[in-house]
């Protein structure tokens with residue numbers, strides 16, 4: 001490492017210091033198993049990214065996206081070797097996952113001339129009216145009237161709680177095949193797209209069997225429906241490939257991919273859409289936001305892509321992810337309350353008996369130097385373990401031993 005690539009701890013608001021995978025709060029050090037808000041994917045202080053951001057701050061902070069289109073195009077070309085081969089166009093005009101998903105909905109509707117958007121039970125696609133409307137986590141909408149007129153929710157590949165009462169291996173992926181029935185009976189028959197998180201994040205870290213992707217793709221091809229992969233959580237290395245759609249979920253072959261969160265590396269907001277070239281249908285004025293594709297966001301995006309490559313982050317995710325998963329399975333053998341260990345790469349989780357246990361567990365975890373996050377609603381008994389992608393195997397062992405201590409306390 002040159003002196004400029006040695007990570008320096010970053011002092012934040014008076015009480016906080018971010019240092020790699022660690023967040024120090026009033027002098028106390030925590031392993032951040034939530035990677036910020038699942039966005040600080042390269043840790044708090046990735047030096048090359050921070051330096052490049054400083055460099056940009058010395059130049060110009062805002063330019064209208066009208067003037068940054070060619071920079072976006074360069075970054076898209078930079079990303080291209082890591083994208084599915086059929087992806088040939090981009091729309092980098094957003095700073096949030098919600099915004100990118102809204103863009104994807106618009107793209108699907110405009111390109112197909114059809115209205116309906118299918119999504120999965122328990123899915124989460126954002127906080128705006130439209131994206132909350134297409135999200136399958138209805139409990140979030142209890143206090144609001146959020147019409148997304150053309151939204152249809154369908155059962156997803158949640159094998160542990162199969163909607164159809166099937167068991168994996170003998171179900172023939174009924175949840176993907178039954179899409180056909182929903183097109184016929186639950187929608188106006190004018191289906192533009194189905195939007196799926198390749199691994200459902202907030203809905204409980206649900207990992208479908210690989211066959212699900214293949215069968216969903218075949219079904220959508222037969223019905224002429226687009227697939228939008230919401231890779232806001234799974235993108236930029238989280239599952240050990242650049243996108244889940246280029247690794248574990250490659251058979252999904254999505255027509256559209258949305259990204260946000262980890263794309264900013266150290267937490268800079270940047271989001272976008274990737275798609276088949278023929279879906280590049282939006283006019284500038286049809287979808288953008290004031291700060292979309294601003295120079296600072298584009299620097300973060302570019303440097304994140306470079307960092308993932310130059311630091312072999314995908315290899316780290318594979319090795320550290322494997323160690324973490326094996327470690328979680330070992331803990332589950334000792335602690336019977338811990339069940340359902342699951343995950344791909346560094347997107348992992350386990351269940352506790354109830355959501356109250358999860359709240360208690362998270363609080364106990366703090367005493368052992370862990371920041372953990374749960375799924376507090378819906379499948380509220382899930383504890384998510386998603387540290388920054390730069391975590392070393394020694395740090396994974398430390399994390400696991402802290403989890404073991406937390407589990408001991410929890411059992412008392």
Ligand code: PMP
Nearest residue numbers: 096097098124125126201232233
């Ligand atoms: N999609 C998924 C899968 C998400 O997890 C989230 C945020 N948790 C969003 C979309 C919305 O992203 P944002 O909060 O940046 O709008």
